[in-house]
Amino acid sequence: MQLESLSNEVFHDLFEFLDPIQLIHAFEGLNTRFDQLLFIYFRSYRLDFRSISKLNFHLMCEQYLPLIIDHISSLCLSDDDETPQLSEHLIPYNLTLDEFTHLKSLLLQKIHSSDIILNIITDCSYLSYLTHLKIIECHYTHDKNSKQLISNIWRLIKLTHCTLDIIFEYGLTFVGLSIISTSIKYLSIKNFIFSSIELNHLLKSTPYLQYLCITFFGESTNIELHRINSVPLITNLKLHFNGSLNSLINILQSMPNLLYLTIETGTINLNGNQWKKILIDYIPKIKIFRFLMKILLFKHYNIEEQLEDFLNTFQTSFWLDEHQWFVRLDWPKHANKVFVIYTLPYCFNDTYVIYQNRWSRTTCPNVHDYNSYDRVTNVFYKGHIDNLIVFPVYYPNIRRLTLRLPFDNRFWSIIPTLDRLISLEVIETRENSRSESQLKDLLNRAPRLDFLSVDAMSFLLLAQSNITHDSLRRIQLKHYRTKTNRYMNVTQCSILADSLLGRQCEVLIIRIENRTIILDLINKMYNLRVLNCECQDDNWTNNSLLCSKDELVEWLRNSLPETYFISRYRSRLVRLWINRKIK
Structure with missing residues (x-):
């Protein structure tokens, strides 16, 4: 009764934080007021189908989606391991994307059917409110329709934000793209390497761009550059650059109003004085400049003196006083001929490899400033970092961690907390008590951990110790500790299924000796909703593609x-996408 005393506006605010399926399960049919709140007045459903069970997917499509389909503002579809071929499962329910009439944001992830991607984007032309589109980790195998896909995206009249992370198996070109987008303002493209010609055609087709993120592989210094036309509206550029200095100047000349520049490169060796001249001459309005450069050492003697001289060029009044742009220079121990220099605070959030430096300096007046690498979310900890005298650096916000066990004594000073960690991958384990103890410690310190990838033998030791973890729901078992037995037998799988971690597991990736083990796992692991497995007794070969039937798949069906x-x-x-009620 106290709950019902809250106003409709408060309920709307609360509903924003709840998963739509759980929300409908909890309140649907409770009374007339809640039904009206759910299906008439609440108009901001965000549906994420990337980790939905097959049962809930069926319930949503058959019972609930027809009632709220014009209330949905955001939709995520994926064909990954948790929801195999999910986009195809919409078809039996006669659901097409054009029915989501108020959709504003669409994400497609790990879809590897060119026809499905193209059909979905074609349906998007009927969506009058769609402003955000992300297609990530997708594979486009069609040899003719790649340009058609881009053209259809460019035709979306309201689209302002577009992220494309697609591998085009047969290539892609923006040359000859006849469609001009008058709406796209923020564009990020991965897995496509631009030349000056391709970039010029892209910019011609998106004249209203304000933000651009691309990878550029420029022409050599001996090739005449294709001049890029001016694009005065771009104020923010993020560039993965592998080209000549002339290519970089060619790009910057085309963006005279650039305010924010982030560049990562391994092909240009510019010191502080050279960067100063380029910034002043070509992008004088620049406010924030961030870079990471990997530079080949000029000489193989007096190396520390070279590094000091190079770093000194970033300690002039232009860098320290006028802009307060500080840098750090690292000479990794594993790279004898290469050093790395980057601006602070560190602003790149791709996978960061923590390695040992033999030399490291910063231009910050206080060497302890900017030691927290807050934006780094993916870390590969290589170790060993013992007895190393460097500026203390730590990573407080990592979400994905890859490492070997056991790790060294400096680990917890560099990675002081795992409060945000959701994915842990162990790629090598030495068989000793220290490795087992450290693995348990990692799990105990990571309250949000959702995914664990580890050697099967290491996991079985965990399972037999009755360790628990409230949030762990996805497990991948590998076999790197043994060269002979790479498949789990009946006894080992029984230990897994009967363990506390096994009982709560929802997604399992595993290698097994015999197909009958699949039936046992499904029967015992009552929370399991997705099983991805490789069977030793599977007779599948490449020649099986020529056959009409898949023997193992047919046996399972x-x-x-x-x-x-x-x-x-x-x-x-x-x-296997398992359809049953979760207990």
């Missing part, structure tokens, strides 16, 4: 309820 979805994926891997 005959042995399991027809509501389960079973498919072959990446040669020997079989994926």
